[in-house]
Amino acid sequence: MHDRQVKRCGFVLGAVLAFGVLAGVLPAAAAAPPSGYRTITPSMAGQTVVLTGAALTIEQLVQVARYGAKVQLTAEARQRANDHYGLLLQATAEGVPVYWFNRGAGSEREVEIFHGSAMDPANKAMLEKSNLEQFRGGAAGGFPPEVMKEEIVRAMMAHRANAMTLDAPSPQLMQMLVDLINARITPIVREGGTLGEGDLSLLGNIGAAMVGAGEVYYGGVRMSAAEALQKAGLKPIQPFAADVNALTSSNAYATAKAALAVYDAQRLLEWADLSYAIDILGMNSSVTPMSLPVQSNRPFPWINYTSAKVLDMVKGSYLWNDDPKRIIQDPESMRASPQRTGATWQAWARLRDTVTIQLNSSDHNPATRTELKPTDSWQLSTPQMMKYYVKGGPLSNGKSGYILSNANWDPYPMANDLEAFNIALANLGVVVAQRIERFSNPFFTVITPGQVMTPAQMAGARYGFGGYLSADLMQEIQANIHPVSPEGNAIVATVEDLQAQTKIKTRRTEAMIDDMYRLMSIDLLTGGFWTDVRKAQDPSRQFGQAPTAALAALRKVVPTDARVPEGKNPIELAYDFIKATPASTFYRSPIAMPPGEPTPAGPTTTYLGPQQ
C-alpha cells in the first residue's frame, strides 16, 4: 500500500528526474565530465550575507554567487520556515488536503497519498523513505548540458535559501542548503528539461548532493557528493515531509540567471553612458539635445536622467566652450543615443524590480501562510477557504494559517520583462553601431585625423574600429531580440498546459549583454581615438573628469601607439577592460535614478484593509 503511495507521491518529480535515465540520454556515471567549467573566485569568502526572506538585493546575491560570500539565515527567517513546517504537519493531522503532500502532484492532485498525521509512525516511515528515494533520484534528473558556471548554481542556491523560508522546508533541508553554499559545495546541475516554470530537475540535482548522491564541485574540484560532504564535515540529511516539493518547486534557475543578468546589465549601461560621453567629446558634438530646454519639453524621466548624467560627465569639458566650427547638430545616432539608453535604463529598472520581488517571494506551490485568521479578509471565512484553514495544534505550536494550491510558479511578469529588456537593448545597440561609423565621415567630424596628428602619431594610431565586427555584432544582437513563442504544450495529462521558456529567454539576454559589451568596447576605442585627435587639434582642450580618467585607464591596456602586445586584438583588450573595470570606478553619478514604474496598491491595502 505504502509502496504504491510512494510512487504516486513522486509521480511528477520522479518523471522529470528519472526521464533522463529512462531515455538513455544521460551520460553514464563514468563518463568524462565536460571541460570548461568556470569556477568562481571567492574574493568575498570572508563576508556574510544575511538572509531574511524579504530583503535580498541583487548585489548581495552576486556577492554570494560570484565572489563566494557566505550566507546566514536570520532567526526570524528560521522561525517563519519552522512555523510553516509545523503548519504543514498540523494540516495533515487535521485532515486538511495539501497539494503535493497528503494529496498527489500534477494529474494526481485528487489522489490521497496518506491519511492522518504525517507524524504517525507508518506515515512518517513512508515519508522518510519516499523523500530519501526522490532526493537520491535527483542525481539522475535533467538532461545535458551541465550548467558550466559555478556562479549560476550558487545563485540558485542562495536565492532558494532566502525564499525557502517562505515555504515549509524541514529544518535539516534549510540548514543543508546554507551549508552547501558556505562550504562551497556546488552540485552538478543539468539545465535540459526545464520548461522555464518550475526548475524541478535542476533543483533535484542539488537535492541529490544533500543526501550524498551525484557529483559536485567542492572548492572548484569535481568529485562525488558523498566525498565532498565528508571533506566538508557535513552529514547527508534525511529529508522529510514535503521536502522534495519545498526544494524543487521553484523557478530558482531562471531567477538566478535573471538576477545575474540585471547586475551585468547595470554595469553595461553605466559604460554605455560613459562611452557615449567620450563619443561626443570625440565628435566635438553640440550638447543641446541633452540640455534643460530640450529635456523640459519631453518629460520622460529616464531620458531626462540619462541626459543629465551624460551632461554631468562632460561638465568642464571643451564642449561648453565657443567653437565656431562646431556643427549645429550631430547625425541622428549620436543625438538620439540618450533616448535609446534612457529607454533601456527604464526597461532595466522594470526588470530589476521584478527580479528583486522574485528573489524575495515564494514561487512555490502550495502557499503556506501562518498568522492569517478567517477574520482578516472577507474571503478567508468562506466555506471554500475554510476547507484549507489549519486551526493549529501541537505540531504547529498552536499556530493557525492556510495552505493553498496556487499558480505562483508562473514566472511572470519577469518572463515578459526579460524580453522587453532584450528589445530595448537591441534598440540601443543600433545607435551604438551607427555612431561608430559616423566618425569615418568628415562631414560630421569636420576634420580628418591626418590634418591634426603628426605622422608619428598617425603611424602608431589605431582607428577605424568599426566596420565588419560592429555590423556582425549587431546581427548577433538582432538574432536574439525575438521573443520566444508562447507555448502551451498540454503535458502531464493536460494538467500542465503552460510553459514560460525562461531558460531560453535568460540565455538570449545573457548573449545580448555580452555582444553589447563587445560593441561598447569598439565604441569606446573609437571615441577614445577621437579624443586624442581633438587633443592634437587643440592641446588646451579639457575632456571632463570622468572621461579623462576612464581613457587614461584604457590607455594602460590599449596604448595609443603601436605598443599593443603582439597578437592581441585591441578590441578584445578593451572588452576585458570594461568587463573588469566598472564605469563607476570613474564616475559616481550625483543624479538619482527615477523611481520604478508605477504600480498599483500592494497586497496589504488590497487584502487586509477594512473588510471588503
Next chain:
Amino acid sequence: MVFHTRRPRRSLAAAVIGAVFALAAAGSAAAYTPIVPAAGVRAVTLTGHDLTLDQLVEIARYGAKVQLAPEAVARARDTHGLLLEAAAEGVAVYLFNRGGGNGRENVTFTGDPTAPENKARLEANQLRAFQNGPRAGAGPEQEDEAAVRAMMAVRANTISYDAPSPQLMQGLVDLLNHRITPVVQSSTGTVGEADIGVMQAVGGALVGRGEAYLDGVRMPAADALAKAGLKPIQPFGVDNIALAWTNAYLASRAAMLAYDARSLLEWTDLVYAIDLLGMNSSITPLAAPTQLNRPEPWLNWHAARILGMLKGSYLLEADPKRIIQDPDSLRASSIRGASAWAAWSELKDAALVQINSSDHNPTVRVGLKPTDSWELSTPQMMQYYVKGGPLSGGKSGYVVSTANWDPYPLANRVEAFTIALANLDVAVLQRTFRFSNPFHTGIDPNTVLSAEVRAAAAPQGNGTTAIAVFGEVEAVMNPAPPQGIASDVQSTSDLESNTPIKIAKAQKAVDYSLQLLAHDLMTGAWWLDLRKAQDPKRDLGPAATAAWSAYRKLSPWQAPAAQRPDRPAQDIAVEFLKAQRAAAFYPALASLPSK
C-alpha cells in the same frame, strides 16, 4: 474584421497626374470609415499637457470639438515670437535660418524674418511647402477617419510648444471642429521618426489643396473649406516644420491602441471570471495567503480584482466535488493577465507623455534663463540663447537642436505590450480546451444535459479557429528589427524606429486577441448554463451574471439551429465584446490603478 477591402491603388502615372493637377474628380476610398459623431459629447480643452486617452477617443471617434486653453494659446504665441526673435538676433536655428538634414549648416536667410524681403520669401516658401502637402507620403490612404482626427488632435494639443503661427494652430482646430478630415496616406515614408508625409497632407488641406472629407463626404479641400466658411491660411515662420516634424501620427495610434487594449483586458478579466465559474474552480490561487507570499503589486491587484468579481458566487461555497486545483492555464491566467496589465500601464504612460509633450526639432523654450541650470550659461548654450526683443514681446529663451523626434521609450513599450499580450493569449487558448475534459470539469455534460438540450444549445468556442487566431497573434509578436540604415548621402539620417510597423502589429494582436476571447466567452458562457443546470441554486456573482445574461440575448442558450443567424457564432461574440465595455458589468471594480 482585420482584413478589409482596400481601394485598388491607382497607377503611379495616375498618382502623379492627380498630384500635379489636383484632380477634384479623383476616386474616393471605397472602404473609408467615417466616424459617427455622438450627441452630447463635450468639447475638450487642449492645454498641451493633460490630454487623456478618453478625451482623445471622444475627439477622434465621437466627434468631440476642441478648444485651446489660454495657456496653450499664450505658449504658442510666445514660442512663435521667440523663434522670429532668434533669427532677428542672429541665433542659428535649425530648419529655419539654417537648412535641414545635410544642409544643417547652410544659411537660408539672415536677419529679421519679418523684414519685408525675408517675410515675402518665407511666406512664399511656406505656402509652396503646404501646397505640396498632398503629394507627400505613400499609400494606401488612411481609410479610418478617426485615425486622422486623432492625429490632428494630438498635433493641436502639442503644437503650442513648437512655434506655430497663430493661423496654423487655429487652422488645425478649425479642421477638427468643422469635421474636415484631410485625405492622408497611411505610410509615413519616414520610418517612425517624424510622420512628416502624413502631417504635410493635413497642411495641404489648410491651404485648400488636395482632398478632404467634410462630414464624411469626399471633396476638394478648397470646397470643404468654403462650405465650412473657412479660408485657406497663409503659413509663416517655420509652419511647415511646426506642423509636420512630429510623431503625432504614431503617437495618436499608440494612444488609441492603449485605449483599445484597455477594453480588451477588461473583457479578458471578466471572461476569466466566467471561466472560473464555468469550471467550478478552486479560487485559492487568488486568495490572500497566496498573494501575500508573492508581493508583486500587479499580480496582487489583479487577483483581488478577479476575486472581487467572484464575490458572492458559488465558488466561495463548499463543494466536496470541487478539485483542489485547476490546470495550469486556468490557475495562471491571473498572473498572465496581471503581467499584460503591467505592460499596458507602461504603454499607456509612454503614450500619454508622447501626446502631451514636444517631439519636435528644434526645441523652443521660452522663459528659461542662463541662471536656471549650470549648462545654460556656458558659451556653447549661450549661442542659442535668445535675449528677447520686439518680436518675442521682450521674452527670452532658448532655441536648440534636439533628438526628441526619436520616439522612445514608446517604441519599446509597444513591443513589450505585444509580447505580454501573446503570453496572456496562450493561457486563454489553453484554458478553452480544458473544458472538453471531465478530468478538469469534474463532470460529463451528458450527465446533466439531455440530448435535446445539447442539440439546441448555443455553440462553444471553435478549437480549430481559436488555434488559427492564436497563430495570427504569434505571427505579429516578433519585434521589428532595429534599423540604422544610413539613408542619405552623408548619413545624417541613420536611425529608424519603425514604430508604425510596431503599432500595426500590436493593433493586430489586440484585434486577434479579441477574436480569441470570443471563443473563450462562448465556451465559458456555455459552461455557466451547464453549472446552472447542474444546480439551479448556484449564484454566479453579479458581474458574470450580468454579462452572461447580456450575451445570451444575442446568442440564446436554447434555440433551434434553424433560428440561429446564418453567420459565424464567433462574429456575434466579437460584436458583443465590442459593443460595450466590460467594466460596465463590474463598476465597483472598474477603476484602474493610478500612479
